[in-house]
Amino acid sequence: MTRTPVQSPAGRNGRPAYDRDSLLEVAVVVFNERGYDGTGMEELARRLGLSKSSIYHHVSGKEELLELAVGRALDALFAVLDEDQAPGTTATDRMKRIVHRSVEVLAAELPYVTLLLRLHGNSEVEQRALARRREFDHRVAELMARAAAEGGIRADIDPHLASRLLFGTVNSLVEWYRPDRGLSVKTLADALTAILFDGLHGRPAS
Numbered sequence: 001m002t003r004t005p006v007q008s009p010a011g012r013n014g015r016p017a018y019d020r021d022s023l024l025e026v027a028v029v030v031f032n033e034r035g036y037d038g039t040g041m042e043e044l045a046r047r048l049g050l051s052k053s054s055i056y057h058h059v060s061g062k063e064e065l066l067e068l069a070v071g072r073a074l075d076a077l078f079a080v081l082d083e084d085q086a087p088g089t090t091a092t093d094r095m096k097r098i099v100h101r102s103v104e105v106l107a108a109e110l111p112y113v114t115l116l117l118r119l120h121g122n123s124e125v126e127q128r129a130l131a132r133r134r135e136f137d138h139r140v141a142e143l144m145a146r147a148a149a150e151g152g153i154r155a156d157i158d159p160h161l162a163s164r165l166l167f168g169t170v171n172s173l174v175e176w177y178r179p180d181r182g183l184s185v186k187t188l189a190d191a192l193t194a195i196l197f198d199g200l201h202g203r204p205a206s
Helices: 020-034 041-048 054-055 061-079 091-108 110-117 124-149 159-176 185-198
Strands: none
Touching: 020 041, 020 054, 020 061, 020 091, 020 110, 041 061, 041 091, 041 159, 061 110, 061 124, 091 159, 091 185, 110 124, 110 159, 124 159
């Protein structure tokens, strides 16, 4: 696997200078490269160019780094669910908006969402994050059921299955989407939303 170059912020005398946010940014890169379980504090210290004691000045350990990272991804996704809606917005239009905005969040927080999607539940931090993911999925499924009831989407597919298929497609972007390859986030979000809700056949929806 090709490693992502890690740029150390310069401090006095050329030594790396980190705050908690920049330390977290590097830690997430390493977690995604090596796997969270396969990353020790020694490896983090080496990649950061710091002593372990310097890392402990900012966080209590790699568990806190993981919690901060996946919390950032989850908070951004839940913010999409909680965005204010114009009066009279249908559940179907809300679903389209949520899918579109979720693609934008994934692109903006790509390393953090990638880490979230690779959790296995091997620690309390991971289990809490997975519980929040299930809550997100449940809220989306409820909205899918409302969209089906109002006739905006097919009613013959279980809403929980439909929501998992929708977000399985969205989440698959972490495996291939790269911001530096010339594909704009808007183009990607527009195309994915159109395919998921309108399909690939016929003329575009009016």
